[in-house]
Amino acid sequence: MHYHPASLTWALIELSKNIGVQQRLREELAQIPDRDPTWDELTNSLPYLDxxxxxTLRLHPPGSETVRQAEVDDIVPxxxxxxxxxxxxxDSIFIASGTNIRIPTASINRSEALWGQDAKVFVPDRWLDGSVSQQLASEIQGHRHILTFADGPRTCLGKSFALAEFKAVLSVLIRNFSFELPDGTHAGFEIHRAILxxxxxxxxxxxxxxxxxxxxS
Known part of the structure; x- marks a missing residue:
């Protein structure tokens, strides 16, 4: 699986709205001079990029929901x-075999009950200051406690490559270019509903x- 271009677009929108975050990311990337980051650096050595x-993937998952079908009768606590x-x-729900189950990925990723009162705000520092571990979101099973890549036996098999690819493209863009919103930082954005x-x-x-x-320069 490749990262979805919409994820990169959302990242550039958020970085255009948050110039301080963009500059901080550029400063981290500048620690690797005159070359692009290696795979190990992309995955392990650039915490602010991560x-x-x-x-971005928490706040703007490419798919707003995931659908699964129950193979057997089950009782979910x-x-x-x-x-x-x-x-x-x-205190439990009976799910019959063959039932389609819709998992509201975007709603869970942005739930104030799980992520705190700033759940709908772009705050990269939440991944660095330990605040995620103090929220109910820490109980979510999934990559970094978000459901963007789903979880379990049918989790996205290509997520490691997709994440590295996303980071590689974003790092090249931010190291070489600055991004701003033409109408100031208060331009409104909404979701264009499609397959993704x-x-x-x-x-x-x-x-x-x-x-x-x-x-x-």
């Missing part, structure tokens, strides 16, 4: 009791994203 990529349609308090979600400017019919790009 944080920016993880936060709930993390806390809830009321059913009849108002009865239940893409960003679009609020009020526009197409999904083109205008950015001011300048070569870094």
């Amino acid at each position: 944080a920016v990529v993880c936060e 709930l993390s806390k009791p809830m009321k059913d349609a009849d108002g009865q308090l239940i 979600d893409r960003p679009k400017v609020v009020g526009r019919d197409d999904d083109k994203i205008p950015l001011l790009v300048r070569r870094v």
Whole structure:
């Protein structure tokens, strides 16, 4: 699996809105002079790049949901009791064989109950300051506690390559170019729904994203 181009677009949007984050990332990448990062450096030696990529994939997963089908009857325990349609308090849900189950990846990734009050805000530092381990999100089984790559036997087999590819492309762009929003930092963006979600400017019919790009001297 390759990373989805929409993920790179979202990363550039967030970095254009957060110039301080963009500059900090550029400074980290400058620690590797005159060459592109190696595989080991991309995967192990650039913590802020990793944080920016993880936060992008958390906040803007390419797929807003994942669908799975139950192969056998099962009873799924709930993390806390809830009321059913009849108002009865239940602590588990029966799932019959053949039932399609929709997993709301984007909603889980942005849940304030799981990630805290800043769940819908782009904060790469959450991956560096230990705050993730203090949130309920730390109980999520998945790559870095997000469900962007799904989890379990059907997790994305190519996620390691996809992450390295994402980091490689982003690192080349940020080392050589600066990115800004042409209409200031308050331009609104929304999701263009498709097989894989893409960003679009609020009020526009197409999904083109205008950015001011300048070569870094």
